[in-house]
Amino acid sequence: MTKMFRMDEAQPRLLDQTGQGVIGAALDRPEGRLKTAGHARYAAEVKLPGMAEGVLVRATVARGRVLEIDEASIRDLPGVLGVWSGERFLRNPAQGMAGEAPVQPLPRVDYHGQPIAVVVAESFEQARDAAHRLRVLYERQAAETDPDAVAELETDEDNSPRFGDLDAALREAKHVVDATYTTPGQVSAAMEPHASVAHWEADGRLTLHGSYQMLRFNKLELADSLGIDPEAVRILAPYVGGGFGSKLGIGPEAVAAALAARDLGRPVRVVMSRQQVFDAILRRTETVQRIRLAAKADGVLTGVGHDDRISNLPGEAFGEPTATSTHFLYGGENRAYLKQIARVHRVGTGSVRAPGEAVGMLALEAAMDELAETAGVDPLDLRLRNIPEKHPETGVPYSARQLAQCLTVGAERFGWSARQAPGARREGDWLIGMGLASAARPNMLVPAAARVTLSAEGAKVETDMTDIGTGSYAILTQIAAEMLGLPMDRVTTVLGDTDLPGGSGSGGSFGAGSTGSAVFLAARAIRARLAEALGCDAADLTLADGMARGGNVERPIAELCAEPMVEEAGIEPGELGSQYHQAGYGAHFCEVAVHAWTGEVRVRRMLGVFAAGRILNRRTATSQCLGGMIWGLGAALTEELAHDPRDGHLVTRDFANYHVACHADVAGIEATFLEERDDQANPMQSKGIGELGISGAGAAVINAIANACGARVRDYPATPDKLIAAMAGQQA
Numbered sequence: 001m002t003k004m005f006r007m008d009e010a011q012p013r014l015l016d017q018t019g020q021g022v023i024g025a026a027l028d029r030p031e032g033r034l035k036t037a038g039h040a041r042y043a044a045e046v047k048l049p050g051m052a053e054g055v056l057v058r059a060t061v062a063r064g065r066v067l068e069i070d071e072a073s074i075r076d077l078p079g080v081l082g083v084w085s086g087e088r089f090l091r092n093p094a095q096g097m098a099g100e101a102p103v104q105p106l107p108r109v110d111y112h113g114q115p116i117a118v119v120v121a122e123s124f125e126q127a128r129d130a131a132h133r134l135r136v137l138y139e140r141q142a143a144e145t146d147p148d149a150v151a152e153l154e155t156d157e158d159n160s161p162r163f164g165d166l167d168a169a170l171r172e173a174k175h176v177v178d179a180t181y182t183t184p185g186q187v188s189a190a191m192e193p194h195a196s197v198a199h200w201e202a203d204g205r206l207t208l209h210g211s212y213q214m215l216r217f218n219k220l221e222l223a224d225s226l227g228i229d230p231e232a233v234r235i236l237a238p239y240v241g242g243g244f245g246s247k248l249g250i251g252p253e254a255v256a257a258a259l260a261a262r263d264l265g266r267p268v269r270v271v272m273s274r275q276q277v278f279d280a281i282l283r284r285t286e287t288v289q290r291i292r293l294a295a296k297a298d299g300v301l302t303g304v305g306h307d308d309r310i311s312n313l314p315g316e317a318f319g320e321p322t323a324t325s326t327h328f329l330y331g332g333e334n335r336a337y338l339k340q341i342a343r344v345h346r347v348g349t350g351s352v353r354a355p356g357e358a359v360g361m362l363a364l365e366a367a368m369d370e371l372a373e374t375a376g377v378d379p380l381d382l383r384l385r386n387i388p389e390k391h392p393e394t395g396v397p398y399s400a401r402q403l404a405q406c407l408t409v410g411a412e413r414f415g416w417s418a419r420q421a422p423g424a425r426r427e428g429d430w431l432i433g434m435g436l437a438s439a440a441r442p443n444m445l446v447p448a449a450a451r452v453t454l455s456a457e458g459a460k461v462e463t464d465m466t467d468i469g470t471g472s473y474a475i476l477t478q479i480a481a482e483m484l485g486l487p488m489d490r491v492t493t494v495l496g497d498t499d500l501p502g503g504s505g506s507g508g509s510f511g512a513g514s515t516g517s518a519v520f521l522a523a524r525a526i527r528a529r530l531a532e533a534l535g536c537d538a539a540d541l542t543l544a545d546g547m548a549r550g551g552n553v554e555r556p557i558a559e560l561c562a563e564p565m566v567e568e569a570g571i572e573p574g575e576l577g578s579q580y581h582q583a584g585y586g587a588h589f590c591e592v593a594v595h596a597w598t599g600e601v602r603v604r605r606m607l608g609v610f611a612a613g614r615i616l617n618r619r620t621a622t623s624q625c626l627g628g629m630i631w632g633l634g635a636a637l638t639e640e641l642a643h644d645p646r647d648g649h650l651v652t653r654d655f656a657n658y659h660v661a662c663h664a665d666v667a668g669i670e671a672t673f674l675e676e677r678d679d680q681a682n683p684m685q686s687k688g689i690g691e692l693g694i695s696g697a698g699a700a701v702i703n704a705i706a707n708a709c710g711a712r713v714r715d716y717p718a719t720p721d722k723l724i725a726a727m728a729g730q731q732a
Contacts, residue, residue, distance in 0.1 A: 007682060057117040059138070175371060197268070361696040366703060474619075612687040
């Protein structure tokens with residue numbers, strides 16, 4: 001039985017007392033060799049006896065109804081086993097943590113590329129050929145596919161609050177910024193494509209090998225899609241090759257494989273091609289953001305306004321929370337927000353790494369630099385002057401917050417004092433500039449459970465938590481090793497199986513803090529049992545080198561647990577979540593060179609300084625922040641979804657046309673952490689990291705470009721054509 005713990009009050013800093021030196025160390029991933037040697041088996045690599053292959057069929061109209069799927073048109077093709085569609089067929093992926101199947105608009109088509117059927121054959125090549133040849137008859141309907149052309153926008157009143165009188169603050173301000181920024185759509189583009197292998201047992205139980213992030217929710221979503229009991233579903237996802245939000249909810253390939261496998265009585269594998277992934281997974285919305293800042297003569301904010309227009313399919317509830325960090329990052333008593341949604345017939349929008357901050361801070365942090373220039377204040381000093389004492393809208397105190405320290409430490413390390421006036425520094429044809437931006441990402445604690453077993457042979461950690469490349473295997477192993485006085489190689493961690501206790505899943509940067517806390521609590525319960533067996537107080541217990549010591553008694557740990565000790569524990573948010581505003585913070589610094597004639601941008605160096613509570617594994621934490629910073633660089637310079645205006649279909653639907661940042665785009669890049677403990681966050685005093693690194697990173701690049709050439713691009717990404725035009729306009 002799971003022993004649940006509510007985070008109602010701060011817990012003792014036990015990990016500062018255990019003394020093993022495992023937590024916080026830059027340790028390797030236990031599964032790293034399996035992955036690099038090709039022995040870690042991902043979903044698409046699962047091969048079962050008698051397995052058939054499926055390929056998704058997708059709509060070729062932007063809006064309408066499917067009138068007929070002509071199975072007879074491919075029935076006589078070699079190897080074809082059938083076509084599956086119908087009311088159970090999943091046409092839209094589920095949003096993260098939905099726990100139920102999304103509404104299926106059969107026979108409606110809402111966007112070009114929407115999955116409408118699956119063709120199954122003996123081989124992949126046969127299935128692909130048949131899927132291309134399958135004749136589908138549609139009733140076409142007029143479709144608006146361009147958000148800029150939508151005449152009537154839908155206002156999200158719940159996310160359009162007002163505080164004070166922003167209009168009055170703007171009228172009375174000494175300095176005002178009123179600027180509009182645009183960001184294009186983005187796609188998760190994880191390295192591993194979406195894939196599922198479905199197999200039904202004789203007793204009617206379904207086993208799905210899939211590539212998913214949040215298995216305890218995915219199990220419910222898959223069961224609901226199929227109309228079966230969740231206890232009849234088992235999902236296995238021990239290795240996931242990236243997700244970035246695209247694998248939060250169950251997808252069409254899983255339901256398609258399960259439907260076909262049930263009818264055929266044999267395993268079915270459905271793997272999405274790279275183009276299908278781009279076409280059919282939830283994207284990040286494009287945005288139009290208006291930032292208004294009102295400030296006194298010294299640059300101190302008196303008002304903040306953040307309006308944004310996003311898009312999604314008709315009827316979909318998700319809306320990119322663009323202004324998330326604007327609500328709490330800087331002061332200003334007068335505040336106003338307006339969120340509007342353009343309903344368009346493009347692939348739906350959903351959570352992509354750092355939903356909200358990833359695009360919202362591109363606008364906010366660029367506007368802060370524009371205010372600094374208008375007020376004649378250094379961008380660093382401006383941010384320091386505007387850090388509030390309490391949450392500016394709720395009055396709630398902050399938990400551990402080192403934004404000021406991140407900014408000042410980063411400025412010192414980066415050499416910010418050498419920054420010159422815009423356009424003043426030149427090396428031949430290259431204009432050199434520096435920029436900075438703050439980073440902020442709310443910290444979350446969600447329910448999670450884990451089981452820990454201690455025996456004479458070592459320890460085992462079990463939970464359905466996933467590792468999507470973030471380091472879950474390493475971190476959960478470290479927590480158990482630290483708490484139980486064991487070396488890493490004597491702890492086995494088993495993940496990605498819904499038959500195990502339900503972890504938090506990987507998403508929202510809450511995985512390590514939530515599931516990690518469950519492991520910590522289970523191990524703490526085992527420590528209490530060891531102390532009882534040793535005859536000492538738990539606070540006096542020391543575990544090290546295979547020995548338990550306390551109360552002037554010393555015994556081998558293996559002797560105390562001759563009978564395995566098993567504890568299952570869970571964590572859930574409590575009163576501290578509402579009593580304090582919790583977030584991770586950081587500061588980005590960037591130096592760029594802009595070619596005066598071609599507009600080419602070269603990022604010379606980037607530095608990120610972060611404060612995110614206790615760092616559980618310095619190597620994986622650094623990797624996460626560097627990855628986020630690189631994504632931010634791509635958002636600033638290259639990354640952009642493009643849609644055909646005629647029918648809304650994606651044009652940039654592979655890595656040849658959708659340009660992500662690569663090694664050549666990143667010269668010197670560094671991420672470092674300040675020492676911190678956040679007692680309000682969780683029992684380990686840690687905070688989320690996975691999305692902090694991307695938050696604000698692109699704005700530091702844009703601000704550096706403006707400092708280099710004196711011209712500012714507000715339409716992301718800052719491609720050479722936009723920069724040339726901006727520089728030409730400045731000269732005119």
